Amino acid sequence: MKTLEELLDEHTQPARFYEKLEDGAVSCWSCAHRCLIKPGRRGICGVRFNRDGEFRAPWGYVAAAQVDPIEKKPFNHVFPGSNALTFGMLGCDFHCDFCQNWVSSQALRDPTARMVHETIQPATPDGLVAAARRYDADLIVSSYNEPLITAEWAQDIFIRAQAAGLRCAMVSNGNATPEVLRELRPVLSAYKVDLKCMRDRQYRQLGGMLQHVLDTIQMAHEMGLWVEVVTLVIPGMNDSNEELWDAARFLVSVSRDIPWHVTAFHPDYKHTDAPPTSAAALKRASEIGQEAGLNYVYAGNLPGRVGSLEDTYCPACNQLLVQRRGYVIQKYNLTAQGACPNCGAKIPGVWTDHPEDVRINGWGMPRAVRT
Incomplete structure (x- = not known):
């Protein structure tokens, strides 16, 4: 039986997001680790590798594909x-011990996640776009694992999706x-960032650096991407005032x-000692965000338990939107112009110009997609 690495290496193409160096080495810039990768070696992510001077990146498969509500991402x-x-x-490119998609994200690091062999499906960009249209999707989203390390694949899908x-x-x-x-800006409308904590020491334990994430939020906003930020509030780790x-x-x-979405943690993967996040903790975090001056703060993952913190209000007149x-x-x-119907204030976001078509009380269970 093939190893997972061997199987995934069959689903690759020449990478585009890197710089050639001397002696066949490359400097990858798909993520902020900027791995220096010599022939025969892999990046920190494990899926981008240098084969005799040819740098290769994942392409042509999915480990998961399903139709979800956009609110699940979450984008509000x-x-x-x-x-x-x-x-x-x-x-x-991270190794968070509380990851709630760890079977996908840690498959190349953790033997207990290697049940994913059977989930790998060959796929094409055109096939995924056709599936999106078949399932009445308005958006295509790269998620479940870290999309930056497979960015060439996402870009090729997004180019075709945008054309459709x-x-x-x-x-x-x-x-x-x-x-x-x-590279991604021309084909991206929205970018959600997980801001995991505000302590660099903690970020380094997860495999990253805080400043890189803060810089990304700033850069994505300045580039005109619609940015939403999520913080998973974990008791005892990042929940101090x-x-x-x-x-x-x-x-x-x-x-x-x-x-800013403050969402509820549940014990998972290797972080099982902390209790689930309470509704009271999410309300406290939301109040801090509002008092700091954010216009849109949402408490997630505990439907019906956080009051109006699931809803969007006009910051100018407090109209329910x-x-x-x-x-x-x-x-x-x-309104069709993305404005408050009461005071006319423009509400930032990516809104439909056909509000009469918005699905009200209409979402069912997520649907798996065969590509």
Whole structure:
């Protein structure tokens, strides 16, 4: 039986996001690790490798593909009520012990995650776009593992999706480079970043650096991408008032209009000692975000237990604009111009110009996609 590495290496193409160096080595810039990779070696992610001077990147398969509500990503200011065909590959450039997609992200590091052999499906960009149209999706999203390390594959899908009239988004850890963001910007509408904590020591234990993630949020916003930020609030790790204030103040310094999702942790993977996040903790984090000056703060993963913190309000007049319960839209009041119907204030986001078509109380279970 082939090893997982051997199987994945069959699903690769020559990479594009790198710089050639002497003696066949390359400097990869698909993520901020900027791995120096000599012939016969792999990057930190494990899926980008140098084969005798030819640098190769994942291409041509999915480990998961399904139709989800866009709110599950979570994006609250991107086509509410829409279907999103979400696809993912394997691997990650971080190794978070609390990862809630660890079977996909840690498959190349952790033998207990190697059950994923059977989930690998050959795929093509055209096939995924056709599936999105077949399942009435308005967006295609790269998620489940870290999309930056498979960015060439995502870019090829997004080019075809955009030509078919679909919007494209990434759900990322934010460990990006200016080069990869510039490459992806023409085909991306939205970029969600997981801001895991505000302590560099903690970030280094996860496999990254805090400043790289903060820089990515700033760069993506300045490039005109619609950016939403998620912080998984983990009791005892990143839930102190001080750290939550640091996160909120940073986001305010970039833009008061960046939606900040504070979401509930559940014990998973190797982080099983901490208790699940309470609704009270999410409300406290949300109050900190609002007091810091953010216009849009959302508490997630505990539907019906956080009151109005699932909903979108106009920051100018406090009119209810979008009412949610979990991933379901219950009311949608934005105009076709993406404005408040009461005071006319423009609401930042990526909105439909056909509000009458927004799916109200209409979401069912996620649907697996065969490509």
